[in-house]
Amino acid sequence: MTRLPKLADLTPNITGWGFFLCTRKESRSGRSGAEYLEITLQDVSGEVRAKVFQDVETVKLEFDAGEFVKAQGRSNVYQGRLELILDRIRRVLPDRDAADGFKEDECIRCAPRPVDEMWAELTAAVASVEDPALREVLAAIIDRHADRLRVWPAARTVHHAYRSGLLEHILTMMGVLVFLGDRYGARRDLLIAGALLHDIGKLQELSYDTATDYTLEGNLVGHIVIGVGMLHEAVRDRPGIPAALVTELEHLIVSHHGELELGSPVRPMTVEAFLLSAVDDLDAKLHQVRRHLDEDDLPGRFTAVNRRLERSLLKPSTP
Amino acid sequence: MTRLPKLADLTPNITGWGFFLCTRKESRSGRSGAEYLEITLQDVSGEVRAKVFQDVETVKLEFDAGEFVKAQGRSNVYQGRLELILDRIRRVLPDRDAADGFKEDECIRCAPRPVDEMWAELTAAVASVEDPALREVLAAIIDRHADRLRVWPAARTVHHAYRSGLLEHILTMMGVLVFLGDRYGARRDLLIAGALLHDIGKLQELSYDTATDYTLEGNLVGHIVIGVGMLHEAVRDRPGIPAALVTELEHLIVSHHGELELGSPVRPMTVEAFLLSAVDDLDAKLHQVRRHLDEDDLPGRFTAVNRRLERSLLKPSTP
Amino acid sequence: MTRLPKLADLTPNITGWGFFLCTRKESRSGRSGAEYLEITLQDVSGEVRAKVFQDVETVKLEFDAGEFVKAQGRSNVYQGRLELILDRIRRVLPDRDAADGFKEDECIRCAPRPVDEMWAELTAAVASVEDPALREVLAAIIDRHADRLRVWPAARTVHHAYRSGLLEHILTMMGVLVFLGDRYGARRDLLIAGALLHDIGKLQELSYDTATDYTLEGNLVGHIVIGVGMLHEAVRDRPGIPAALVTELEHLIVSHHGELELGSPVRPMTVEAFLLSAVDDLDAKLHQVRRHLDEDDLPGRFTAVNRRLERSLLKPSTP
Amino acid sequence: MTRLPKLADLTPNITGWGFFLCTRKESRSGRSGAEYLEITLQDVSGEVRAKVFQDVETVKLEFDAGEFVKAQGRSNVYQGRLELILDRIRRVLPDRDAADGFKEDECIRCAPRPVDEMWAELTAAVASVEDPALREVLAAIIDRHADRLRVWPAARTVHHAYRSGLLEHILTMMGVLVFLGDRYGARRDLLIAGALLHDIGKLQELSYDTATDYTLEGNLVGHIVIGVGMLHEAVRDRPGIPAALVTELEHLIVSHHGELELGSPVRPMTVEAFLLSAVDDLDAKLHQVRRHLDEDDLPGRFTAVNRRLERSLLKPSTP
């Protein structure tokens, strides 16, 4: 039996095996009384829902959510989405499976750009900040949180919900903001700071190992307020940074959802804050649009309805 | 000419003089071209709008907003509200006017209960907190911010908008919360903490001398996020307090407006947070209702429409 | 086989038997074509969903919704909620089953406080009303409707949805209102009347035998308008009660949902009506919060999402 | 000096005198300190705002709101609306002014159709109801409330806000409903009853002498709930009418605003209730549209913005 292609390239009616990360495993009992497993598998390129109907009693002991697995089965379209019906699945035996090509990194869904390249771009952007006190604070923040900032997802499910997704989101926004700031006469330093800081609270709002979840603090306080606390921490011992500048940075974090009903306790009141919230919304929305277009498997010119966007999308015709 | 009664007791068509704090002074030019002054005067019991139509050129040099004044005139009903038409107004000369009974405290609108009595109640409530780490943090907070906490208003205009109004609001809520917490099985310690902390950010959101205004930070960040920062500051050097407890305290502050569209970035998720936001809303609303009933001077069974409550109120008939 | 614990104390994987009231019985045919029964069982402490997969043809003839049953099976967690998978179920044979401890009262979900104790409290509260005409009307109302008022639920599903739940709701509100009325200067008589009368229309909006449902009138007219009609009926032959007081009582009933979009055709315009609608909302919401916390069987610090509250709740950690 | 035309026919820059009903009289003091009077005058055809700038001290003693007046002045356009600037105004001296043609009826704004004609139509419609019990109840209601029903306005300001406006509104709706009921298969009896009863509570919600205002009950309870009470009163001693029919009549009254946020505690659930609320909305809206078109005095193809309709309207070009 052959190896399955990357999940992003999977098509219906393909049989084969592959290595994956299992990020969800639920036991369900159908109405007929029979138990089956519904699980989620991912590799570096995407994720897929999979089901096990046979030998459930035995199979379910052979792996858990959060583990790397070797799985074998057949792709199938169910209710307009691709899924895998598995014949076999077991946890990876690193020593043995290495021989067949198992590599952890290839089983974890990840941003498309290499993380080192992104990190270098972030470092360069911070170094280009003109105000020395601000530059120092931002440098300290990325230094202190480097471990998480390199790998964290930007969200649990909505957009950039994969390894290094937050970094990808920050950099895309930064590029767009610098361009727009030039057009609309905004202060470049604040835009770079805003792109970096606006979602910094997600490093504590979310837990991320191979799976992503909300922390206690994330649920009860939320990334906006957490982020302001992280900024405070960074400026505490730096008397050089003026209070009014800190307040503007806080404002950028606090207002970046744009409207109260979207979770910002204060709405944008500076040119930079208007730009930041508009670009954050744009980047998140376009990411969802692109992903929905990529993942749709329905025939016809239009996709299925996307529940979050509340609409179908037109698939671009081939060029 | 006789001295005017306290503003809360003022009725139409009374002529006399009094000492007041002038909290607003605006020069307006009527359509006829003539300039007049529109000002706001307050004493310990309330406030009133006043106008100067005569000798404006001269009179307007004799006092400024933020100063204590001696004013003389006649009360009048205009568009359903009482106002004073002044013949004379000048700044207070403390030495000379003391002889006529001028006392600063009697010219500043103030909560009805004596501040020392309220402060003692607050101190006692904090001392009654059972958890020692929490008690220590709360005690440190009221100690550190005592100067402001004793005199600050709870808002610029909406409710408890006068000297020591915030303290009054905290204590009323505390009393109600402890009672309700008993009925609904909530943790008393958290309720006391919530009553004290939920609006603590107002000490930095608002500036208050004799007039109240929003600070830079108040406008750009808001009292909810400021308050969390003040809590962080208080717990920073107290390793004894568990992180999960601090997170619950933050949750109380962050969720106390109850809904996102009211400025809470997170909604209540604990029994105590539900109670806190309900009681905050109740106390603020009842304060507005009571004040609107007290200030209305319209004839008839119903008050004028209150713009914020968006309705008229039924005046209670005399007992 | 042992007897199951009270439903409120049931935990997963317990096998046993018990006496219950069956409040719902639906025959479903699974996709495999096999029929199964989905039913709801309750005892004095709570309720649980149960399923019968075996011998459905036979079993379904042995009991009906609305009957007391003896059931035997095993508790199980399905989609985060506890349910019973039944092996046997049949209607109670009162004579025979009494020997095994069957008592009707223990099979009907009921408010936690004894009804006689609650009734005494209600009677005392009415007797404490100062205005003689009002006192007489209220006494006549509880007298006339005593049979229903003692046992009626406060709702079909949302809150206090069990035997004597309406009485429990009235008394909790009364206690809170009297306390708040003292703090906020409201007329105690009106608050007691408001607590008693605001939901009185539910006695005709809902039918309640052992199950609760909406009546024709309940669906088409609703408890607010029904309640005003019941008040009219009570005051008709009592010329002593002033028309303006009756109008204020009507206002309390009519405005107690607080906002038009919540079903009140008029919004609160008196201090008492503001308090009544706030306390009604608070009591209903806290009841839902408490119940959701009690019923949740998910692992972790947070409950499942409550559809009506539209959020998860933090489970209180053990003290 | 000549007599002014009917108010509906008044154009700018006409000088003359007339007899009117004064429905509002307010004393205002301009910023220059000078007092002036702002009043509202009406005759059978419409109403107009008027001002008195001269001899205010004297003039204001010569009439009151609610009195018939003789007034003299000049028409003028101010902020896009016609008004009268008065030189003289005094209360009517019936004996003397009769000689000049004063007739009360011509000074009270009134529905365009003669009231006796409308009343005959109403009586005939009730007589045409097929169900004898329902016919008897409706006949009793119009008999009992004939005095008010003949003259009452349908609203204080919004639509049909003049003498006999309610009767006019009822009859227009009845005609439309009978037609639509035929098309959409609704029960004619219920439609006639709905047209008659839906706003019957306005007879007690509004007070009307020559001016219209809300009563205590009107403010605190509202015409929907009042109307149900009036229906109850009428059916009390008529055992012949089935309870289910009464409930459907109540439903028609209660649901006739169509949506909760428009003040209906219950939404339409029968074909007749859907029709009634749609036709009520249509008749009220068309009345506003027609009146706004008639009253507009702006030049150009579009009217001024109507605050309630929240838009300008296109004036029909002349045929």
Add this chain to the structure above:
Amino acid sequence: MTRLPKLADLTPNITGWGFFLCTRKESRSGRSGAEYLEITLQDVSGEVRAKVFQDVETVKLEFDAGEFVKAQGRSNVYQGRLELILDRIRRVLPDRDAADGFKEDECIRCAPRPVDEMWAELTAAVASVEDPALREVLAAIIDRHADRLRVWPAARTVHHAYRSGLLEHILTMMGVLVFLGDRYGARRDLLIAGALLHDIGKLQELSYDTATDYTLEGNLVGHIVIGVGMLHEAVRDRPGIPAALVTELEHLIVSHHGELELGSPVRPMTVEAFLLSAVDDLDAKLHQVRRHLDEDDLPGRFTAVNRRLERSLLKPSTP
């Protein structure tokens, strides 16, 4: 085995066969792994959901969605709605089945009135338009689009969603509008034009063969904008029609949903546009109400909740 009655007359537990149009055919795999078919069948009087559980592999090759079928089975109530459990189903063999009474027209759900009768009514209405230029344009439009206009449905699912439903909807509205236009003083010509044109864009928004779907243009542009384009096309070569009249016709099309959030980019600004949008809403809503009442199979006085109307309806009691 006997022939089944018309679908509109079908009741539970009837066994028989019939000819239908199959409008939907979906293969589903149940949790037990077994595949079954869920399909929709219609005849001239209505439609029904049907399922095939047996011999699925074979049966599913014997017909497709869009084909006429002969089916045999038994009616059953599932979740409150009638459905057919089929034993056999195959595509119609026109030659052979004609002998058993197969007629295409009787298998396509259709408006209740004969299309030729409706078309004659439409033609007469257009001929009655007084303005010759407008009459000519309207005549040209119905002439040009006659093929589609005779058979098109008014919607995919909501209302009049069957053969000739659009024509039925236009004519009902026209009748009501002419009546109301007379009452409310609107221009008859414009009302007839509005009834004809308001949904004319549906001829291109929807594709309709035997099934109805949205076209590319329908999804991306919508019938309002499409309709204006169709009007432009018709007036292009007719210089006789004044530009202002065309603009009013465009306004009728563009504003006929009444509010922006319902998809009208402009709200009604003429008497005719107010009437048109009110009557369109009324006709669509009443059609849904009537259909929901007709299709409901629940026991009891109330129907199941209609998802679009967001409520249950009261079933009229039998006379």
Add this chain to the structure above:
Amino acid sequence: MTRLPKLADLTPNITGWGFFLCTRKESRSGRSGAEYLEITLQDVSGEVRAKVFQDVETVKLEFDAGEFVKAQGRSNVYQGRLELILDRIRRVLPDRDAADGFKEDECIRCAPRPVDEMWAELTAAVASVEDPALREVLAAIIDRHADRLRVWPAARTVHHAYRSGLLEHILTMMGVLVFLGDRYGARRDLLIAGALLHDIGKLQELSYDTATDYTLEGNLVGHIVIGVGMLHEAVRDRPGIPAALVTELEHLIVSHHGELELGSPVRPMTVEAFLLSAVDDLDAKLHQVRRHLDEDDLPGRFTAVNRRLERSLLKPSTP
């Protein structure tokens, strides 16, 4: 007396004269009875409100709205905004005033970039479109509408509400869209077309001479639907352009307000439509922000509340 500076540079308390375009002239009668004029003056850099209190009877005959005027007076701050109190104002006498430096172009408020430069940029962008059929259509459109497109404002009041404002708005959007299209993988041709076409209907929605107003068609149909009509006109005789491309262009126009409640009958369904509506909103909002910051004359760190943005803005410190 010296000449006043450009309006954008005007500060309080400057006396002088200047040439302006008068865009509004209203006669108002103050409460004292005295008439005064309130007018709006503009020059190339901005606009200002002005008042005439003296010799109104004479002065008001010497100029009209829509004329160029010479005015003399003094700048003054009234209610936080700069205004001019005029001593003299008369219409320009071109021959005589040319000697003093009168030039029409300097009296008409205008986009900051020279129109010829903008036009060249637009032409180049259209020429860069790759698809020949689309390029040809766009070229035909700018050619046909060049006269208006060069000078039209983008709105009556909200944003870019001055000469050539529409062209400025199109070009800013085009630049931003091309940049973003590159980042988010959108089709460049469609973005250039979208920027050009989305507001093309404004050329007929608005009339513009020196003043801007809505046309009959603008009010009744709106620029979205008008714009689609203009596109149709352009493609009519160009069979080369595929229907599906035209539909996508229509979609861009129709969906560019993003949401139904903002006037788009259809919401974005393609990547390009998402980008277009986001960038349109951004450009309009940032223009309002920038203008409100520029025009504010209040002291302090915050501007007055902007009614449309519903907030104050923070003024950037440092020049």
